[in-house]
């Protein structure tokens with residue numbers, strides 16, 4: 144697939160799902176069915192859509208999915224009690240608390256209270272620490288999904304300049320670490336970076352995780368670069384990535400589209416993490 148220009152996240156996700164489905168079937172044959180429980184607080188419409196994608200994906204590969212819907216007014220204490228109940232439930236392999244949470248709840252505190260070995264989002268400090276040290280543990284789904292795309296399209300990383308725009312705990316920081324682990328030379332740019340274009344023009348691999356529609360334009364991209372678009376911006380013109388796709392694709396050697404690029408890989412990796420959590424805890 145290495146000569147393809149459009150990096151097809153739906154296709155790679157489907158391949159991954161086939162592999163996961165087989166592994167789940169093996170476990171189920173031994174009497175163990177992996178289970179994912181999603182906690183959704185309130186009724187943010189975007190969150191409801193993402194949660195429904197996750198449930199459908201679980202069903203496709205034979206993972207038990209369970210959705211716990213809680214009212215927006217729930218107290219932090221009650222939410223933590225719910226997390227604790229799932230921590231202790233042996234049939235629950237993965238716990239995912241859909242973000243964002245309402246203002247009055249401390250997200251960091253909730254994440255810290257999920258058992259690290261059930262933290263299929265890879266957001267717990269223990270999992271982030273393991274990623275930094277030796278690459279073990281459960282990893283954040285979006286950057287892990289991006290690595291899977293890069294690998295399956297045989298994109299070389301060793302010695303390459305990888306530039307990430309965005310430094311979130313969920314995407315930018317773990318992405319930097321994963322690329323570093325594979326011997327790329329990594330630069331992390333952010334809102335305070337001076338002369339952003341000077342950095343991006345050196346990128347062999349460019350990852351855009353900014354959260355602003357069409358932020359990366361063709362003049363910022365080196366001829367022959369591999370461009371990964373993490374953006375999912377809902378605008379009047381529909382769902383747009385962080386990359387100005389039409390212009391940038393003329394310069395790039397390969398590029399992920401939105402939709403159909405990174406998004407489906409995030410979901411597929413969540414399934415993979417749930418399988419891994421199950422295998423490691425009770426497989």
Ligand SMILES: Nc1nc(=O)c2c([nH]1)NC[C@@H]1CN(c3ccc(C(=O)N[C@@H](CCC(=O)O)C(=O)O)cc3)C=[N+]21
Pocket residue numbers: 192193196239240241242243264284375382401402403404405406407409410
């Ligand atoms: N605890 C937690 N874990 C998450 O992983 C998490 C979260 N909270 N909060 C919200 C974000 C967002 N997210 C996406 C997942 C899939 C697509 C996806 O499948 N996108 C498709 C379709 C896009 C569409 O049409 O809506 C695509 O890009 O092709 C997008 C976004 C997971 N998130």
